[in-house]
Amino acid sequence: MDNQVKDSIIQKLKEYSLNDWPDRSQLPIELLPYYPIRYEISFAENLVLKNNRIVIPENLKSSCSNFIHTGHLAIVKxxxxxxxxxxxxxxxxxxxNLVRNCPLCVENRTNRKETFLKDEITTRPWLKIALDLFKLEKWYKNGMVW
Incomplete structure (x- = not known):
């Protein structure tokens, strides 16, 4: 809350949400990205909110994103x-960007690509025999197993 008071952009968002937003042409350049979402920004209980989420000031973004990544969850989580x-x-x-560049996450990423291994071409037929293994799911049609 104290950090929101010190942030000039958040203070302007508070002012505009309590009063009225000026015309787009009258906005300072740093507030232009907020104009399309102006109706989602509000002020309640001494906090500037976007819908029901707290708007984080610039000086807390890094520590907040690190806290979000606690436990080294993936991007979606x-x-x-x-x-x-x-x-x-x-x-x-x-x-x-944080998750993709996290050293611990990069080290433990499980979707590593393996190189494709080519078999040597044989010199005569039936020199090499291969078998693909698979699980057969039986299904029934008209009383017969397929």
């Missing part, structure tokens, strides 16, 4: 965690 309580411009992309 981190976004879901953030959507329940906080908001700032570029939140989604900042979370994506």
């Amino acid at each position: 981190c976004r879901d965690r953030a959507k329940s309580s906080v908001w700032w411009l570029g939140l989604s992309s900042q979370i994506e």
Whole structure:
């Protein structure tokens, strides 16, 4: 709450949400990205909100995104965690960058691509025999097993 008071952009958002938004042409350039969502911004209980999420001031974005990534959850899980309580411009992309560049997450990523192994071409027929293994799910049609 104290940090919102110190942030000039959030103070302007508070002022506009309590009074009225000026015409787009009258807005300072740093507030233009907020104009399309102006009806979603409100002020309640001494907090500036976007819908029901707290608008995070600039100086807390980094620590807040690190807190969201606690437990090293994936991008979607981190976004879901953030959507329940906080908001700032570029939140989604900042979370994506944080997770993609997290050293621990990169090290433990499970979707590593394996190189394709080619078999040697044989010199004569039936020199090499291969078998693809699969699980057969039986299904019935007109009383017969397929």
